[in-house]
Amino acid sequence: MPFLPISKQDMKDRGIDQLDFICVTGDAYVDHPSFGIAIISRMLENCGCNVGIIAQPVTDEDFKKLGEPKYCFLVTGGNIDSMVSNYTVFKKKRWDDAYSEGGKGGKRPDRAVTVYCKTLTRLFPDKEIAIGGLEASLRRFAHYDYWADKVMPSILVDSGAKLLMYGMGELTIVQLYRELAEGKKLSEIHDIRGTCYLTEPKNTPLGAVQCDSFEIVSENKKAYAKSCRQQYDEQDEVYGKTMVQRHGNMMLVQNPPQRSLTQSEFDKAYELPYMKAYHPCYEKGGGVPGIKEVEFSITHNRGCFGYCNFCSIALHQGRRIQTRSEESVINEAIDLTKKPGFKGYIHDVGGPTANFRRTSCDKQEKAGLCKGKKCLAPEPCPALKVDHSEYLEMLRKIRSIKNVKRVFIRSGIRYDYMMKDKNDEFFKELVEHHVSGQLKVAPEHASNKVLDLMGKPHIEVYEDFEKKFYKYTKECGKEQYLVPYLMSSHPGCTIKEAVELAVFLKKHNIRPEQVQDFYPTPGTISTAMYYTGLDPYTMQEVYIPRDPKEKEMQRALLQYYKKENKQIVAKALIRAGRRDLIGYGKECLITPDGLALQQDRKGAVKNGKNSSSKAKTYQRQGNKSGGRNKMQKKKH
Structure with missing residues (x-):
């Protein structure tokens, strides 16, 4: 089977006068089931529909190149949220994008779903739009937006779309097509699981779970945390109820989650005739790097x-x-x-x-x-x-x-x-x-206090796993290593816990080449903690590291061994009251030589020189350890 049409010429070659659906995506066109829009488009094709793809449109002509669909436009921001794709956790613009031609960034707009929908509404005012994919799914309720640093309404409000499909949409899209084929409009379809829509409050379904309105959660952080918990508690296909949330003079309605695919349905979705490649039109520009990970x-x-x-x-x-x-x-x-x-x-x-x-x-x-x-x-x-x-x-x-x-x-x-x-x-x-050679696993942190807030197992479990991994690696005569994913500045992590993680890394001879700062992406429980300072499930206060200097310290502690991090690590250790980790002992993170620190309350370090008492302490540690520690073989 060929790629789906991306131009009028493609339509002409297939004898298609009008497409039933046109999919607009923030990714380059890759016809592989790891790309959500590929599954949705092939599912519709399997139903006998003619489907076209508009990938990363910019100009009005891009949006109009396939004409007007018979049923509706289907819009997605792509495989990841467009804001995450476009910006680092430090809110700096990214210049790369694995899901774009040549791996170059800047090919999708900020808040792609909303931008695409507004453009389509302007160009095709009489044609309805349905949205889906990760960006739409995670923004279906009122949500904290890290980049705007405020609570934003449901993406249905901002985009003007008539229907939102959340979660994995194979069953949902087929049911939607059948109702459209019966002559219904998107704005009339309110009975499909796994969808959200806006309606007048008088039409609110009976028996729904209501969370606080957009207006309330925008102003009241306790209300926001409570609403987050309610939303997660109803995300089970067995007992999950319809949820509603008022937005001004409209009511957002989330139908219960779509049922899971049966095994045969799952098989069928992945056995559709995908090309399992990016469209040839990207070949001259270097292809689409994202395919390499899944090819x-x-x-x-x-x-x-x-x-x-x-x-x-x-x-x-x-x-x-x-x-x-x-x-x-x-x-x-x-x-x-x-x-x-x-x-x-x-x-x-x-x-x-x-x-x-x-x-x-x-x-x-x-x-x-x-x-x-x-x-x-x-x-x-x-x-x-x-x-x-x-x-x-x-x-x-x-x-x-x-x-x-x-x-x-x-x-x-x-x-x-x-x-x-x-x-x-x-x-x-x-x-x-x-x-x-390397097995990547995700302990994420070493402080059990932080791990509890992450919803992760305690670090002792990882330590036991590590011992077994190296035991079996040795037994089979291989040289293999664990590469742990680690996160700094997660809610609940103070400098004290960050130091605890650094000590753990030193003890286990782990030297991460890359570290991840907590990224408050839309919709997660941790993001609710970040915004509200509350744990949604206990309503207890949670410390949030917001100060850029503290966040820098936490990141540096994860790479305490780098020369360029030495000064900031020293400041972090002094701030945490852990001067014992500055010295020549085998457990110390950094040595005192070359440090330029201001005197603190204890007067132990001043103008880059140790006070006599502290210097003696360092000297004793150095004598016990035989001088400066020799670099151990780098295992991680």
């Missing part, structure tokens, strides 16, 4: 019951695990071996969390996931069922396929889930067969 990778599952507070998956994909059949995954692996450029390596067989192939417990199918609770944190639920056997068997079969040299797992591995498996068979085979 020889396989998605076998969806959803995550890990439910980390800083992650958007729970509000978008959901906590329920959906899986493709073993047969479907293996057939895709065989197809990959026949693709040009395949060199024998399958880069990933994963998903949001690679090693989930079943519900976390047996009751979820009928009762749903526990409201307000996590399956794995701070400790695994007693009802947790851990089983890697199906996933392991599938990996073994993929490894045995002709022309497959190695099968790697590069997407998220939940090590806490692995540690609850009484059988280490998967652990051993993961280490022996599926690590490409």
Whole structure:
């Protein structure tokens, strides 16, 4: 099957006078199921619809080049929120974009969904618009916007779209098409799960859960935190209720979440005739870099019951695990071996969390996931069922396929889930067969206080996992390392906890090349903490590191070993009351030589010289450790 039409000439070549749907996206056109718009467009095509793609439009002519659709325009900001794509956590403009031609930034506007919708409304005032994708999904309620530093209304209000599809939209888009084909307008379709719409308050559905209005949550942070909790509590397909939130003289209505795909439906969605490549029109400009990460990778599952507070998956994909059949995954692996450029390596067989192939417990199918609770944190639920056997068997079969040299797992591995498996068979085979030198895992922090606010397991679990990983690595005679994802300045993290993380890194000989500052992206629980200073589930106050100098200190502590960070690390340690970590002892983070610090209340450091008493302390530490520590072999 060819790519979908992107021009009038493409339509003419296919004998199409008018398209049924036109998809407008903030990404370059990549026809691969890791791009949401590719799945939606192919699902519609499978229903017999003619579908066209307008990728990263700029001018009016770009928007008009396919004419007017029969049913409606479908608009998405792309695979990630356009503001996250366009700006760093420090609100500086990005100049790169993996989802654009040549990897160059600047090809999508800020708040792409709203900009695209307003342009389409101006050019096609009589044609309705439906929105979806991550940007729309996570902005469906009144939400704190980090870049504007204020609460913004539902994206339905700002964009003027008639319908919002949230979450994963395969079933939703098919149901929507059927109702449109019956002659209904978007503005009349209010009965599909997984959708939101605006209506007059008098039409508010009975029995809905109502959270505080946009006007209230804009002014009252306690109300905002409470509303965030309500929104998350109703995101279960079994017991989730209709939710409403007033916006001025209109009522936002969120229908209950769409049901999960059955395994056969999931298989079908991924077996549609994708080209699994970027459109040839981008070849001259260097292609689209985003395809490299997924070109020889396989998605076998969806959803995550890990439910980390800083992650958007729970509000978008959901906590329920959906899986493709073993047969479907293996057939895709065989197809990959026949693709040009395949060199024998399958880069990933994963998903949001690679090693989930079943519900976390047996009751979820009928009762749903526990409201307000996590399956794995701070400790695994007693009802947790851990089983890697199906996933392991599938990996073994993929490894045995002709022309497959190695099968790697590069997407998220939940090590806490692995540690609850009484059988280490998967652990051993993961280490022996599926690590490409480095295994990336996400402890995120070392302070259990911060980890509790992140919704992550305590650091002792990671330490136990680390010991096992290196034990099995040694046993199979390999040199492999763990690469931990770490985050600074998450809500609840003071300088004290940041120092605790630095000490942990020193103890474990971890030297991260890159560090991540907490990014308050729309819709997450951690973002609600950042804005309100409250934990939505306890309503207790949470410390928020907002001062740029403190955030700089927290970042520097993660890379305390870099010469350029020495002065700021010293300031951070003094601020935290941890002068004991400045010295020549084996546990010290930095040495005192060369420091230029002002005298603090204790008068220990002044004008770059140690006071005599402190200097003696440093000297004693140096004598005990045999002088300055020798650099240990860099393992991470």
